[in-house]
Amino acid sequence: MYINLKILYGVKKEMSQSPEDFFGWFLVLVILALVVGAVVYIIKKKLDHRNDNKPTPVPGHPGAIDHKYAHALEIAMQFFDRGDSALTDGSEAKLDLSKGLYDAGYHVKFGFPMAFTATVLSWAILEYRDQMEAVKQLEPAQQALKWITDFLLNAHPSQNVLYIQVGDPVTDHKCWDRPENMTEKRPLTQVIASVPGTEVAAETAAAMASASLVFKTADSTYSSTLLTHAKQLFTFADNNRGSYSEKIPEVATYYNSTGYGDELLWAASWLYHVTADQSYLEYVTGENGKEFAQWGSPTWFSWDNKLAGTQVRFSYRNLKHGPSLFFLVHEIKEWVRESVTYKEGLAPS
Ligand SMILES: *[C@@H]1O[C@H](CO)[C@@H](O)[C@H](O)[C@H]1NC(C)=O
Numbered sequence: 001m002y003i004n005l006k007i008l009y010g011v012k013k014e015m016s017q018s019p020e021d022f023f024g025w026f027l028v029l030v031i032l033a034l035v036v037g038a039v040v041y042i043i044k045k046k047l048d049h050r051n052d053n054k055p056t057p058v059p060g061h062p063g064a065i066d067h068k069y070a071h072a073l074e075i076a077m078q079f080f081d082r083g084d085s086a087l088t089d090g091s092e093a094k095l096d097l098s099k100g101l102y103d104a105g106y107h108v109k110f111g112f113p114m115a116f117t118a119t120v121l122s123w124a125i126l127e128y129r130d131q132m133e134a135v136k137q138l139e140p141a142q143q144a145l146k147w148i149t150d151f152l153l154n155a156h157p158s159q160n161v162l163y164i165q166v167g168d169p170v171t172d173h174k175c176w177d178r179p180e181n182m183t184e185k186r187p188l189t190q191v192i193a194s195v196p197g198t199e200v201a202a203e204t205a206a207a208m209a210s211a212s213l214v215f216k217t218a219d220s221t222y223s224s225t226l227l228t229h230a231k232q233l234f235t236f237a238d239n240n241r242g243s244y245s246e247k248i249p250e251v252a253t254y255y256n257s258t259g260y261g262d263e264l265l266w267a268a269s270w271l272y273h274v275t276a277d278q279s280y281l282e283y284v285t286g287e288n289g290k291e292f293a294q295w296g297s298p299t300w301f302s303w304d305n306k307l308a309g310t311q312v313r314f315s316y317r318n319l320k321h322g323p324s325l326f327f328l329v330h331e332i333k334e335w336v337r338e339s340v341t342y343k344e345g346l347a348p349s
């Protein structure tokens, strides 16, 4: 570059002295063209290289696919697969509870963390749908979600009855079979109006409401069934307040709930998102919000505490029509990143 400029300068001086030196001008133009060409080429090369290594950040349109991560996602999705097992689960109540997820390495189906898993999986699908589709993982993700929501729908046979557990954790913890081979009895646990479980009913409502959004276009009948159950369960949870950990003390050994206020707000925020019904918004921002939300100071996000998630969901709603959306979203993300400690396997991106 430096040398070329010198040539340009030198030739220009010569030009004023000898007007017939068109060859000099020609040389200058050729050199200039070469320099500009080289610079453009180098910049383009650099940009291309950057795109090769860094897929476009999500959310947004799917960018370049990093096959390493696409493969990791595919393997993670297979985590939800198993062979046939516990096909008669639920039969003592004449229900089909053969689907759903076992907990950790056990064979117990714990409704509270299972519903939370469904809600978070729904959220992931809603947020990253295009990216999942681009790496052919949308279908497996939706199937995994439906495997849980099929169970949850069957576990809610009437308005004020929700089955929240299949299996006996005490006998199960002594069982070392594969679930495909187990022969243990599979007792059922339920919450009803007189033995309520507000957090588990509200979390199940959140799971169904969020899943109804996932299936909205692909299967509108299934989606509206989910929404109907979600609304009923939310009403059941709200009208019959009580922690399942207190009403059914055995559950406290495994998935003890430290309170149900967060699940009520979380469920209402999902229901508001799905229905745009102002009453759900007022539920969260009114008295219940004052009592439970701890706005501005979320601590962590887990199967037991959804306040941080509720706040993030509400930030979407409040910022939707805001003046400087990009800036505010960025601020909120930073704030959440700083103030929220992700627990139980949910790593920050
Ligand atoms: C477990 O079930 C599989 C078939 O699903 C069978 O091949 C195997 O022998 C069984 N194992 C035991 C210990 O019963």
Ligand SMILES: *[C@@H]1O[C@H](CO)[C@@H](O)[C@H](O)[C@H]1NC(C)=O
Binding pocket: 245, 252, 253, 256, 257, 258, 259
């Ligand atoms: C369950 O949580 C409640 C509320 O935080 C607490 O008082 C109780 O001791 C916990 N029970 C167990 C078994 O951890």
